[in-house]
Amino acid sequence: MKVKDRLSLQFTFMFAVLLLMVLTGIYLFVEHNRVKDFFTKLDDRAVTVAQFYLAEDNLSKESFKTVLKKFPQSLSNETIRIYDDHFKPQFIREGTVRWDLNTLKDVVSQKQVHLSQDNQQVTGIYYADNSGNFIIMVSAIDVNGYHDMHDLGLIMFFFFLASLIITYFMGSVFSRIALLPIVRITNDLKRIRASSLDLRLPVAQKKTDEIDGLSLTINQLLEHLEQSFESQKSFIANASHELRTPITTILGEAEIALMQNREGEVYRSVLTNIIKETDRLSYIINSLMELIQTNVENSDFQNIRMDELLWEIKDDLSDRATRSRINLTFNLPNDPSKVTLQGNRALLFIGISNIIKNALKFSDNKDVDCEIFCDATGINILIRDKGIGIDQKDLTKIFQPFYRSANALYYPGYGIGLSLTNNIIRLHNGKIEIKSTLNKGSEFHVTFPNYN
Numbered sequence: 001m002k003v004k005d006r007l008s009l010q011f012t013f014m015f016a017v018l019l020l021m022v023l024t025g026i027y028l029f030v031e032h033n034r035v036k037d038f039f040t041k042l043d044d045r046a047v048t049v050a051q052f053y054l055a056e057d058n059l060s061k062e063s064f065k066t067v068l069k070k071f072p073q074s075l076s077n078e079t080i081r082i083y084d085d086h087f088k089p090q091f092i093r094e095g096t097v098r099w100d101l102n103t104l105k106d107v108v109s110q111k112q113v114h115l116s117q118d119n120q121q122v123t124g125i126y127y128a129d130n131s132g133n134f135i136i137m138v139s140a141i142d143v144n145g146y147h148d149m150h151d152l153g154l155i156m157f158f159f160f161l162a163s164l165i166i167t168y169f170m171g172s173v174f175s176r177i178a179l180l181p182i183v184r185i186t187n188d189l190k191r192i193r194a195s196s197l198d199l200r201l202p203v204a205q206k207k208t209d210e211i212d213g214l215s216l217t218i219n220q221l222l223e224h225l226e227q228s229f230e231s232q233k234s235f236i237a238n239a240s241h242e243l244r245t246p247i248t249t250i251l252g253e254a255e256i257a258l259m260q261n262r263e264g265e266v267y268r269s270v271l272t273n274i275i276k277e278t279d280r281l282s283y284i285i286n287s288l289m290e291l292i293q294t295n296v297e298n299s300d301f302q303n304i305r306m307d308e309l310l311w312e313i314k315d316d317l318s319d320r321a322t323r324s325r326i327n328l329t330f331n332l333p334n335d336p337s338k339v340t341l342q343g344n345r346a347l348l349f350i351g352i353s354n355i356i357k358n359a360l361k362f363s364d365n366k367d368v369d370c371e372i373f374c375d376a377t378g379i380n381i382l383i384r385d386k387g388i389g390i391d392q393k394d395l396t397k398i399f400q401p402f403y404r405s406a407n408a409l410y411y412p413g414y415g416i417g418l419s420l421t422n423n424i425i426r427l428h429n430g431k432i433e434i435k436s437t438l439n440k441g442s443e444f445h446v447t448f449p450n451y452n
């Protein structure tokens with residue numbers, strides 16, 4: 001079912017419930033007043049009859065009828081009976097109309113009784129007079145009242161039906177108008193394809209309502225999509241370039257070697273080059289495999305003391321670059337759980353050591369400061385170098401696979417390490433921030449939230 005129809009139906013249903021309650025209330029109120037008015041009429045009738053009858057003492061059966069006739073019968077199916085206080089009918093035989101003893105006793109005890117029997121309303125009054133005490137019972141049918149109530153019920157029913165139909169149509173018009181912006185957004189979105197991700201939804205200048213908020217959110221999503229499409233495109237272009245270069249070199253070397261018979265020395269040099277390029281190829285492929293691995297949800301998490309991990313990285317790197325120094329500083333609380341992280345040890349080792357390796361590499365093995373501390377945000381690791389620095393415009397780009405800044409091209413590397421590190425840190429819900437000044441140095445700030 002379309003949202004428009006669902007909204008109209010819901011709107012109509014709500015209105016129907018509300019209208020039903022109001023109409024029922026009105027109907028019950030009118031019915032209550034009708035019954036009350038008719039009882040008042042019956043009471044008046046009973047009192048008047050009693051007064052006239054009792055005004056004339058020793059009234060005979062015939063004169064009772066005359067008295068009754070003096071008052072034109074204003075009520076339909078009216079029956080009047082008078083009983084003495086021994087519950088004996090007076091002046092007239094009971095006939096078909098009679099009230100049971102309990103009702104008469106109720107009249108005596110309560111002085112006045114109102115009751116409804118079938119479609120008749122009955123009033124009974126206890127009337128004291130010098131010639132004795134009497135019970136006067138009057139019953140009648142409120143034919144006009146019933147007629148009016150029937151008419152009122154019919155009018156209300158048709159009014160109810162008509163209101164529902166009108167409400168449904170008005171509801172569908174309103175919901176169509178309300179949903180118009182969404183239909184517009186849908187139509188606009190249909191125009192946007194992978195090849196036209198640069199298109200955006202129109203947003204009002206003031207951005208006041210929810211629809212503008214929705215358009216804005218979709219636009220942000222498109223922005224992200226466009227960016228990730230772009231970075232994927234450049235990743236593929238860079239990856240194929242990086243893979244093609246060693247393959248072309250290997251092929252070229254082999255073909256040149258095979259063109260004619262050569263000295264053993266030449267073959268050795270060709271094979272050495274081929275091995276070098278194959279190493280490069282295998283390094284790139286391994287890095288790409290690691291990159292893919294970090295994109296997969298990793299369940300192999302364990303408790304890792306980050307201070308210990310930093311010691312291990314320092315040991316590992318000091319072996320390789322003995323001339324450089326990594327100065328570790330620990331500002332840690334006594335509670336070891338504050339510096340313990342749930343994570344994958346091997347990946348974290350790769351991630352953090354990549355940053356430190358870069359710091360050493362891009363500062364020509366000057367000393368690197370590495371500090372670890374805990375604060376409200378979690379576990380913080382700061383890695384500072386006094387190297388070549390990073391251009392501000394490159395600060396976001398260096399996380400893209402294969403991206404290398406212009407000033408880094410004289411240093412060995414393939415531009416994969418930082419994107420791998422970024423993925424590893426994100427896998428551990430962490431973030432990485434960089435401050436850098438060209439030719440002065442860089443500071444990499446890694447934060448891991450600690451839930452302990």
Ligand code: ADP
Nearest residue numbers: 358359362398404405408413414415416417418
């Ligand atoms: P690689 O080190 O192989 O070039 P990375 O992915 O590790 O690749 O780094 C990407 C780029 O980020 C580097 O090429 C360099 O331009 C920049 N970079 C990273 N760390 C530093 C640093 N400490 N100082 C200066 N530039 C850096």
